[in-house]
Amino acid sequence: MPGKDFDRAGSNGLQLDVPSHKQANGHTERTISELARLYSYMRSRRGTYLLGGLFLLGTNSCALLIPWLMKLAVEGLQFPLKAPHSPAYYALLIIAAALLQGTIRIFSRTTLLHAARRIEFQLREELYAKLLALDLPYFSRERTGDILSRFTNDLTNVRMLMGFGVLNVINTVIIYVAALFLMVRLSPSLTAFAIIPFPLMILIVKRLSASMFRRSKRAQEELARLSSHVEENVSAATVVRAYCREDAQIEEFREVNGRYLESNMGMARLRGWMIPVMASAGAFGTLIVLFLGGSRVIAGTLTLGDFVAFNGYLAMLIWPTIVMGWILNLMQRGAASMSRLNHVLDASGTVTDPAEPAPVERLRGEIEFRNLAFSYGEEPFLADISLAIRPGMKVGIAGPVGSGKSSLVRLIPRLYPVADGQIFLDGIDVNRIPLVTLRNAIGFVPQESFLFSRSIGDNIGYGKEGAGAGEIATAARLASLENDVHRFPDGYDTLVGERGVTLSGGQKQRAAIARALLKDPAILILDDPLSAVDARTEEEILGSLAGYYGDRTVLIVSHRLSALRECDLILVLEAGRVVEQGSHDDLLAMDGRYAATWREQQLRAEIETF
């Protein structure tokens, strides 16, 4: 869009316009509903917009004043003797008006465009707040690059609409009203005829608009896809290099890039029509006036002077009309983008704070599953899980890959939605516990360690507001990370890179453990927490954890049964069901899968000693 250069309506003297409110009604219902949210933003800033409108009125008035002053000055020069004032007088007036116009112009633009930036800010804040409230199922559906694109590219389109769009609409309306007023004064009937082509144009433009909306949306989607592709490629940098997929990635990118290009060209083809269509509206109006007005002049019902003046006004409508075409384009793009933003803003998470929260402050750590069932898609995955865990109990969870261990423990802090009446903490349905209370009570070490690109100290202290250096060091010691940190050049201030890329696998995992321990939770959930550490470190961590456990409830998932041995209760999952449960000795006595795995792990050790 030819951005800023359209705001010049007032500057060439009077310029008048016709179509605006009619066309504002001409948008599809869709556009209106998508934009409804924006109206509320504008309403909350109506003072600013009103002020901006007044400034525009002011600057346009000055713009109209200058040609009039010039006319007076020129007339004065034409007949110097009859002139009431000297040329210098008019010159000064013109300069004064120009200065006034410029000053007000600055205010009009900054007021309105700053407002648009502020709305953009506010919208982005709301989008982010929404993201923070959305649940894991949402993030496992959406792509990061896509969300990023909404936050920047779509927001930009909306901002353009709120800034330049609004500014030019106001501008155009002012000029249009003024011109129409002048035209009607000259000849109401001729005015009616002159604007005949406009409804037609509106029809055409309306047609164009609808497909403009669709194509805009498609272009924005393609851009989001492109952004996702880049995001993924960068995240997968190591894999791409290790497998020499650079060229393949480039080819794929070329394709995505090409599709985006294509969708943009589709837009350009449409946009290309917008300007000529709008421009012809004015020109055809002129043609009609030429015939009708001309014959009236010949018939003597219209003076030649009025006819010429009328034509002059009509000509002045052409530019703002073209601007209207541009605004419509902006509007459709804004609406298409807004619909993508609405998609985020209206997304409803399935994990929400309870409407009627139970009055709990602290949880003791009692967990009960009652006939727990859970599914990712249609088919139930976890089923028939019933179990009571007393506070302070240590529970181990074992089971083959994909048996549902992580799925099970993820439900306790409600990372995924749980049906009512299935999980109880301290006898209260989890869905009735405020999320903050619930999650404060739980220390969670996810199977895949995620660290933020901050210092390692900040990462460990992540779960506790204002954690002191001492606490951080203690947590690091508990997780056997202290020695590693001491070896880092900046100690706890060492930055760890995105997702912790600059740490080794085991360091990341231990940082995640330390982070959870520092939180001092009533319930500690460790999802395969030692998969990336060596035997010595594992031993050390298990040792210090045993001291840390105290009366906390602990759930620990592990493939290494040695880590579960000391648990009060061990669950063995398979395909989403508990197939065995009991203490280590019970399970060995049961001689089932657990016992078989245990024996195999032992046997391997022995084979090697020979």
Added chain:
Amino acid sequence: MHYGGIYEDEIVGKAYDRRLMGRFVGYLRPYRWLVAVTLILLPPMAAARLAQPYLLKIAIDNHIVKGEMEGLPLLAGWFILLILAESLFTYAQVWLLQYVGQKVMFDLRLALFSHVQRMPASFFDRTPTGSLVTRLTSDVEVLGEMFAAGIITIVGDIMVLAGIIGIMLWMNLKLSLITFSVLPLLVWVAFTFRRRMREAFRQVRARLANLNAFLAESIGGMAVVQLFNRQAREREEFTRLNAAYRDANLPVISWDAALYALVETLSSIAVGIIVWYGGGEILQGALTFGALVAFIQYIEKFFSPIRDLSAKYSVMQGAMAALERIFNLLDNDHLPSSKESPLPSGEGGRRPGEGPIERIQFRDVWFAYSGDDYVLKGFDLTIRRGETVALVGETGGGKTTVTRLLSRLYDTQRGSISFDDTDIRDIPLKTLRARIGVVLQDPYLFTGSIEFNISLGDENARRRVEEAARIVGADRFIRQLPNSYREEVRERGVNLSAGERQLISFARAVAFDPEILVLDEATASIDTASERLIQEGLRGLMAGRTSLVVAHRLSTIQDADRIVVIHRGEKMEEGSHQELLAKRGLYYRLYQLQFRD
């Protein structure tokens, strides 16, 4: 935050601008004919537009005033023709401009993306994803704005301007000079504004990149944010970045508004001055009235392209700031480059890196990720063809680093790694990496089908997808999925369990059937029974294949020919399982711990 540092723009000034522009024009080259057509279209377009009022004048003067309706329809016909012509020209011009703009953006994005593909792994340790994504999308989009603003037609504006200046000078030298007296002010303002605007725009681009970097990370770590109830704090940080971005934009708007208003005001002031001065001249009879009126009209025409230019000015400044960032990324390749072209054939007509590798040798390898924090210190290792060597040792000891150096994801600082006496730095990267199949410690899965994730779209690998999956025991769970191998994997494989992800990443390495297999904790998240299956499956595969296996669980390396214990970047022990046990050193202790029961 540590980002941004690499992209500090230091060079400012005119020379730099010219270079920037010159380079950008290079991207226009392929479309120069289209650009030419766009420019050629300008005059007929203007003619069609300007002829309309002229026809109107004829209609009035020759027909309406004289009361002659005859001939008017003919004029109307011409009029319609002109409207159609103008529409057509405008359409063609808008479309062409867009076409060229979009094409150039396409090329730039592709150039950027291809460049990023050539960047070494270390680049990604320091560069936030969100910031790179911004560079490839938003920064390039800004250029689109420049095209849409009709930057190509600047040439036209300037030509019109020159023409008008010429006519004005010819008409009346004195009046012209007086009119132009406001110009130095304009030029001065434009230059001062340029520096500030550019600086402001740089801030805008940099802050947007920061904002996106934060956002991207935040989306990735949302589960952690929520688990630790950190929403409020994250929000605070986001608000800070968001506000910083907004505040960087506000001055840009003000500068732009000021420039715009100034041009507008100056044009009216010029008229005022002319009226003043010219008025006096007329009174003294030194100037004709007609000349003055004409002159005033020319002033209008004179300022019109200037207004156009000034409106494009800030769009230009924004685009230049974006271009700086784009070119900075494109120029960022002072990192260890790889020899893409193979060296001349060595003795025996064999090119380095071809033919079976008899021996992989690490010789006194020193390596630091940054500065002189050596992660590997004088590491030595020899792996012979067909051997399976296991790397064990404490976490953070440098095992993964060894595997990275082997595939040259990073380069050694001192010492060398060689394949049969050819330094791996002399082997083309592609050749080198194609021979090595790595199972990375952190598996990464793409959005796409399971099949794609195993084959990564490689033709040869595609044929082995199912076989590979069978070997690593992934086949079973894949077949249970509703769409089997066609099942869609979501971003990073979030809809699979960690073990399943690892199996797929394992299958990937197997499907590529590499000469050298590198397994970095490839079964860390896999249960014992599945692991046994993998080992059985791999036995055949590893026989005769050179492999380097990193493992914490000693049981997984029981088949290794040799075990190397690495501790804090140094090789502590080396030997077979039995030898090491007999040595009663580090390995023995590790072993004791793991199999106490």
